[in-house]
Amino acid sequence: xxxxxxxxxxxxxxxxxxxxxxxxxxxxxxxxxxxxxxxxxxxxxxxxxxxxxxxxxxxxxxxxxxxxxxxxxxxxxxxxxxxxxxxxxxxxxxxxxxxxxxxxxxxxxxxxxxxxxxxxxxxxxxxxxxxxxxxxxxxxxxxxxxxxxxxxxxxxxxxxxxxxxxxxxxxxxxxxxxxxxxxxxxxxxxxxxxxxxxxxxxxxxxxxxxxxxxxxxxxxxxxxxxxxxxxxxxxxxxxxxxxxxxxxxxxxxxxxxxxxxxxxxxxxxxxxxxxxxxxxxxxxxxxxxxxxxxxxxxxxxxxxxxxxxxxxxxxxxxxxxxxxxxxxxxxxxxxxxxxxxxxxxxxxxxxxxxxxxxxxxxxxxxxxxxxxxxxxxxxxxxxxxxxxxxxxxxxxxxxxxxxxxxxxxxxxxxxxxxxxxxxx
Numbered sequence: 001x002x003x004x005x006x007x008x009x010x011x012x013x014x015x016x017x018x019x020x021x022x023x024x025x026x027x028x029x030x031x032x033x034x035x036x037x038x039x040x041x042x043x044x045x046x047x048x049x050x051x052x053x054x055x056x057x058x059x060x061x062x063x064x065x066x067x068x069x070x071x072x073x074x075x076x077x078x079x080x081x082x083x084x085x086x087x088x089x090x091x092x093x094x095x096x097x098x099x100x101x102x103x104x105x106x107x108x109x110x111x112x113x114x115x116x117x118x119x120x121x122x123x124x125x126x127x128x129x130x131x132x133x134x135x136x137x138x139x140x141x142x143x144x145x146x147x148x149x150x151x152x153x154x155x156x157x158x159x160x161x162x163x164x165x166x167x168x169x170x171x172x173x174x175x176x177x178x179x180x181x182x183x184x185x186x187x188x189x190x191x192x193x194x195x196x197x198x199x200x201x202x203x204x205x206x207x208x209x210x211x212x213x214x215x216x217x218x219x220x221x222x223x224x225x226x227x228x229x230x231x232x233x234x235x236x237x238x239x240x241x242x243x244x245x246x247x248x249x250x251x252x253x254x255x256x257x258x259x260x261x262x263x264x265x266x267x268x269x270x271x272x273x274x275x276x277x278x279x280x281x282x283x284x285x286x287x288x289x290x291x292x293x294x295x296x297x298x299x300x301x302x303x304x305x306x307x308x309x310x311x312x313x314x315x316x317x318x319x320x321x322x323x324x325x326x327x328x329x330x331x332x333x334x335x336x337x338x339x340x341x342x343x344x345x346x347x348x349x350x351x352x353x354x355x356x357x358x359x360x361x362x363x364x365x366x367x368x369x370x371x372x373x374x375x376x377x378x379x380x381x382x383x384x385x386x387x388x389x390x391x392x393x394x395x396x397x398x399x400x401x402x403x404x405x406x407x408x409x410x411x412x413x414x415x416x417x418x419x420x421x422x423x424x
Contacts (some may be wrong), residue, residue, distance in 0.1 A: 004130040023055050039407040050232060050404070055088060056224045056388050063307035067224060068092070076314045081219040082106060085161060087388040088224055089393060103189070107161035110183035111191060112170075113143055130256045130380045132171035138162065153396075156244050156382050157389055164385055165189065168378050169196030175374070190215045193382070198370070205285055210325045211369050217318055221311040222380055224387025225304075230254040230261065231332035234388045234393050239404040244392060251388045252381050258417055261380040264363035267299040268373050271332040279331065281338045289348055300343055300361030301353065308355045315361035316340075319368075328368045336364055337351050 002017040004027045013036055026049045033039050042048045057066045065072040066292050068087050075084060077092070085258040093101055093402045119139060123132055140163065149151040170180050173196075191207045194215060199205035225231070233254035238247040255261035274284050287295040302309050323333060340356050344348040359394045367377055395401050 002205040006032070006036075008038055011036070018052075020052075022059070032239070033407070039409070041409050045232070050227055050328065051152075051235065051395065051398075051401075053391065054385070055394060056226045058226050058304060060302075060304040061306050063305055063310045063313075065225075065310050071144070072221065072310055072316065072376040076220050076311075079220065079222070080188070081216050081383075082191075084223050088386045089157060093371045094271075105158045106162045106189055107183075107185050107192075109159050110166055112163050112166050116143075117170075117180070120170055120180075123174060127171075127175070127176065128161075129168070129175055129375055130252065130381070132174065133168055133378055133381060134249045134252040134256070136167045136171070137245055137252060139245075141243050141245040144245070151392070153244070155392070157170055160244060160389065161385060162247060165193040165382060166196065167373075168382055169193055171378065172197055172372075172375055187397045188212070190219065199213070210322060214365055214369060218365065218379065219312070219383040222383030223316060224384070224390065228260065229257070229366060230384065230390050231388060234392055236404045238392045238395055239401065241403075244389070246247060247392050248385070248388050251384075254378060255381055255384065259373075261377040261384075263298065263359040264380070265373050265376045267336075267360050267363040268332065268367060268376070270298045271335050274335050276330055279335060281335050281342075285339070285342050285346070297339065297343075297354075299363070300349065300356055306353055308353075309357045311358040312356055312361055315358060316356070316367065318364050319361045322365055323368050324369055330367065333364060333368070336360070349392050359403055 002019075003014045004017050006013045006015060013032065015032065018026050018028055018345055020026070029040055040048070055068065057069070058064065067075060067084065068091060070087070070093075075087075075192055079087075083099060086092075086098065114163040116136065116139065119136060120132070139158070140160065144156055144159055145154050166183055173180050179201050181199045181201060183192045183196060187195055187207070190212050194207045194211055195205060199206075227235075229253040234247050234251040238244075242250075258266055270284075274281055277283070284295060284297070287293040288297045340360070343354060343356055349355070363373075363376060364382075366379060367373070371379060
């Protein structure tokens, strides 16, 4: 067995080393505190492996992303989102028979309980769709109690996948004051969502193929991304044996932040700022280069990928196709194209590997599809849902799993006595 040696206060400690299937090396510090009294300090857990997982592999240096061993490029080109859901949650791409059965269940369970519509009535018209989505997913636990058997777990997984898109579409309709549109049994997962979003009762609406294909691609590309903030939150909450709906609701709230799922919204807000200032994108490129400026170009670079984000490569091609087919004429998209050209050619950005990332392109595509900015993070959540479920399920089935309880390094006051109020 490979070991790592740590010297601390003139004493040596031997720590076991584990290696992943792709050659990743990790030092197991499970017994370090017990043997030495010391803990490791890793702000933000950026260098800490919180678990062993067989779901997603990322190599940021080489721009590699694989779901269960399948390259994201192949999945994006050949699969439907519901296939990827099955892959992430159950470990393999479905056979034709399993795919049809899986899809049938997702269709059958798309409706939400009629009583839940009353909850939507209680939200203010200004309620953010993410607030509605997270709370309504949590509410599902009151309709479907915690599962006891594996069959019950699988049924709750189906319910969540099926109903989340309905809740998301209803939250949008609520925000614009339109009546809800119910799911239809003859539509696919992505078609159903788009129909509930854009159809108006009593008026015919056929989902354009270009929108269906674009949404499918976006959901596939966002389906999982290893131990990010929201996925780690799902595992953290789930480690207490919280039910599926509560754990996923927590993940939705973690995703809501602008440094995580809200990043594509920040891209559009940045583009709008540039447009409002006369569209002078060169001015803002120079501001981004200026160390004394607090302006940042949103949607460029990635914390994990030190090379080009493989999802961004796929979306760049898709964005060009979608915008052309839709015939969109949007000044913000023109500014985005100019910024993209600069980032791909300017040595300042190239040398720092500040390439356009998935958030840059996804925001542009969603905008072109007619999806409002405040729904961008909801779209991200719908895509990430199968990844969250897969991690919750994997952790639940791992016999070595334990409740998460990070340590800290205390830097506050040392012991002191309480003084009477008159002497303070």
